[in-house]
Amino acid sequence: MSIHKSEIKKVTTHQLQAMKDRGEKISMLTAYDYSMAQLIDGAGVDIILVGDSASNVMAGHETTLPITLDQMIYHASSVIRAVNRAFVVVDIPFGSYQGNSSEALRSAIRIMKESGAHSVKMEGGAEIKESVTRVLSAGVPVMGHLGLTPQSIYKFGTYAVRAKESEEAEKLIADAKLLEECGCYAIVLEKIPADLAKRVSEEINIPTIGIGAGPHTDGQVLVMHDMLGITKEFKPRFLRQYADVGSIITEAVGNYIKDVKSKDFPNESESY
Secondary structure, three states, rough: OOOOOOOOOOHHHHHHHHHHHHOOEEEEEEEOOHHHHHHHHHHOOEEEEEEOHHHOOOOOOOOOOOOOHHHEEEEHHHHOOOOOEEEEEEOOOOOOOOOOOOHHHHHHHHHHHHHHHEEEOOOOOOHHHHHHHHHOOOOOOOOEEOOOOHHHHHHHHOOOOOOOHHHHHHHHHHHHHHHHHHHOEEEEEEEHHHHHHHHHHHHHHEEEEEEOOOOOOOOEEHHHHHHHHOOOOOOOOOOOOOOHHHHHHHHHEOOOOHHHHHOOOOOOOHOO
């Protein structure tokens, strides 16, 4: 006799679209490992992004560029094993899709098959149209990413706000519409003026997820390490820190060291 666990309603692209249609904001956070993903999923977040920001917060690199496809699959697999409800999106890393649609397809299929993820994310607009279309043609859901695209940091030369000038703003709007036409189910808008993000969110039918893009997008995303105060040196204007976990960890470790040195730990009740 089979025993069925009570089913947890999983978030899907269909539900994300329905959330936009009824005006319900979408919550999205990053995660890179089993333990954190389990906590975030249990709290009820809608989307978990296995971001290439793992290159920064997990591996200590200056940019997102060094992380590899194998490493992204490793992080994604760890997250997937923890998740019961959230929709899991994985960044295709730099060099694994730009300029070659066949490589983009191979990368996306590896992520989906080897990690069990639900979707991939790709940075760029018209420049990557062929890759986006090729991945979508295989039935892999694609989330777009416009505005500040960290994989292009050496092209921009700065992490400053993007699309403040009319020419770049119009291109961003055109790229958003293009990604929607190609079949993307959502688009991340990073570090652009709030008024522009509002306009994009109103002019396309698919959900927009903002980071440093003001309050008018259909959802918001933050890097988990930033919003929990684990990373101390990164404090951009758009970041709201919801806890100071970094200080809690430092204090706890300090107390542990003190107890070990003073021979207070372990005591008799903590011994066999």
